[in-house]
Amino acid sequence: MSWQIGTVTWINGPVVRARGSRQVSMLELVEVGDEHLVGEVIGLEGDIITIQVYEETSGMRPGAPVYGTGMPLSVELGPGLLRSIFDGIQRPLPVLEMRSGSFIGRGIHLTPLYRKDRWNFTPQVKVGDAVTGGTILGTVPETPALEHRVLVPPDLEGTLTWVAPAGEYTIDEPIARLRTENGEQELTMLQRWPVRRPRPYRSRLAPTEPLITGQRVLDTLFPLAKGGAAAIPGGFGAGKTVAQHQIAKWADAQVVVYIGCGERGNEMTEVLQEFPGLVDPRSGRPLMERTVLIANTSNMPVAAREASIYTGITIAEYYRDMGYHVALMADSTSRWAEALREISGRLEEMPAEEGYPAYLAARLAEFYERAGYVETLNGERGSVSIIGAVSPPGGDFSEPVTQHTKRFIRCFWALDKALASARHFPSVNWLESYSEYVDDMADWWREQVDRDWQTMRGQAMTILTEESRLERIVKLVGPDALPDEQRLILETARLLREGFLQQSALDEVDSYSPVQKQIRMLDLILHFHQRAQRIIKRGALIVMIHDLPVVNKLMRMKTLVANDQLEKLDDIRRELDEQMDQLEAEYR
């Protein structure tokens, strides 16, 4: 597979230079040294080859051989991706553990997908069919939660000369033969795709439906469209990782790709131990059955961290091409940007802002543009939604990664340290966050829940904005100085904040909130506001409203009302009306 193309002349951490062949191509996968450490060509000048090495280079010497492979850094695609956990260059971590023990050794070459598993293939095509890239050759039940569709690789077309009968095959065994312009070709369930090249699709479609996450502040106030891109910026301790985990657990995507990019080892372990025990509320199957994990923790080699994002997005695109909705979480894109900076620094490139290379923005754009709602090559509809966590130094959003990211996303979930300190989670700041998808999503909500979500959302946002204005006055003069009508706004805003926006990831009922429940809870709070407004106009005092027993119920309805007993919300509404009626009667 590989042949010597040069010898090492210079080593500085993960960056190595070699002298050798002029035939090596940019971004070619190479192997460095006697241990065959995996690397990638990132620069060529005359016969000098610059390589970033995906493994620790300690002990490497000038004169060590460099081997070429003739192909770019690619991922393996096929059945068996789901339920896997890979490192940044798609080595399966459990297999790595079997080979090198609890610590990650060097120079271990593993095939990403297990070769010996036999998959139950059912063909959907027959001999003589003309097929093009993306045509579904057949299906494989990859997990009980997902049917894997075996596709013709995007760049092939021709006529089928043989199709394997239904039965069990490994991913190496042929399942069809294709006559193309360049002769006959055997197709297996396994394909390779270079990670830095987006997989093709037929056309891009406008986003029309939201990616439901079961998190009220996201779904109701700042929705993300399927095929959209969102950023979650927040300083440390603001709750980025918990938010990412919550979305990974509950998002209504058929496939979830979770990239732990330069983050903590224990967090990945938590996902690994928690997900198999959690059940997807839609399919009723363990969440792990729809999940692909990529873990390149902070202490794993930095160049592989840079690659992990691309490994993940390519896998996501592959499932999109089958016609699925895929959600990709990257935690954290800042660590990825730092990996770029580190490599760039070792290459002694001219830095732009804060030491980041000038091409930071271009790389971010390339990555986020790989999100999208598309018509696939075979005419199906699929999407990749990207949710990227950003870790701004000091929680300061004016830094380059946050600022450049903002240019390429349309949904911004700003996490707030002050909210997190008060243990208000998810700590999404409603005044700083935004979603540009609100208008696009209105129709979907109307169909699903038969209510005017957009107006209700607007009312809630108005109350919350008004509250922040009033809070400034309260800070100066105290709440008693406000007229009761304005104090009602504070009261309703408190209900919205504590009874609606706050959502506990640890509570069994509250961890996931279906859209029906979300909209009805919001409706109840707004209904409370309207009735209270009317009564206060007639002269009732705010304390009377505040002391109504139903207020406490509204505050706790998120946990009191189980997700399958939404009719209980009607009881609360009735109670609310009774108590309001009574009060109203006194002020007639």
Place this chain on the structure above:
Amino acid sequence: MSEFIDRGGQEVIGVARVEGPIVVVDGVGNVGYDEVVEVFDSRGRVRRGRVLEVGEDVAVVEVFAGTTGLSIDDTRVRFLGQPLRIPVTEEMLGRIFDGMGTPIDGGPEPLADHYADINGQPINPTARVYPRDYIQTGISAIDGMNTLVMGQKLPIFSGSGLPHYQLAAQIVRQATLGAPVGETPSQAAEFVIVFAAMGVKHDVAAYFRNSFAESGALTRVAMFLNLADDPPVERLVTPRVALTLAEYLAFERQMHVLVILTDMTNYCEALRQISNIRGEVPSRKGYPGYLYSDLASIYERTGRIKTSTGSITQLPILTMPNDDITHPVPDLTGYITEGQIVLSRDLAYQDIYPPIAVLPSLSRLMKDGIGEGRTRADHSHLSAQLYAAYAHVQDVRSLASVIGEEELSTVDQKYLEFGRAFEREFINQGLTENRTIEETLTIGWRLLSILPPEELTRVSPDEIQQYYRK
């Protein structure tokens, strides 16, 4: 260590350039990246260093003990052909070493049949065990609000003049494996302690040593001391040497290890110094762009793995320059570690010990280490309620400072009362006071009882029934 003496290896006489702790050697061949060197001055005195960058006939070497006395022509450099390794053995407990792992207590070199590369290797995430067993430190602000879990890395963010050393020493003295309220731990797990000092004063090292001695822990402690007047570059090695021993004890000898690293700010400064001399592109405040990865290579050497019952728990201490939590050192640390304990100058001035600023402090692993069967079922709600109430106290205080306390509503006045009591009775405790988890939770409920029950929205009605004003 003696292992390197007389081991041969390539030797070069004369160097091309000396700048700060960096020596550039040319005319070398076959030198490995990151390998150890011995540098001899004209009088034959030896100091060690390591290769930072290597080209075809040139090597950039950092000299740990500094380059004073080295000349261009008379310096001899011997390349030892392997990365820095130290002997690891249980016998190192009870001993004191310098920052490079050489004994300085007058005792002999430890006898070991095992030498380990100080850089270690990353733990495979699939080989980890998620930490869930909490450590009872006897300190309410930690046990009740920011529970420490075995296998966690939880730094203390402090400032100069604050009692972080006393706090760390108290944690070390009092730490025991936690048990649910009403039960005693099935087995008394005894922690061994690996203590690494980077650039701290002699007094501080002596303080820790005395504190370990007083509690009779000295035989369970290995101390690695790079003091303030020791060569700064050596500091880059000290935490790695200490963690290499810790990994051996935890993962080969099945021990529970508490690692104290102090002061990480000094470590980062040494790193900046080297980076600066090498002319690397700086990122924030002159620190190198790889500071995050470098710190991660230290902090991530924590946790539990499937093949051992032992654990490594890290308590790094760092002083925030100018008390600024957004400074790159605390900032990047906070992004890697599983939470932080923040000390507050304000509380310290009010004579509250330990002056733990509860609101910015956090333990990320707390949620899985507490609750029914671990501490007590109401623990999570109780701490969330204390957090929320104390956060509201801050708002009320700023309001009171404008309109005066008398103008506050009765409820808000109750909050002020709660705030004062919380600081005086919950956070504040004696240097030797060791509270059980039950005592901590009881104080928490007693303080919540100051507030009217309808204010307590984070605890359940049942819990109010059971514990409120009891």
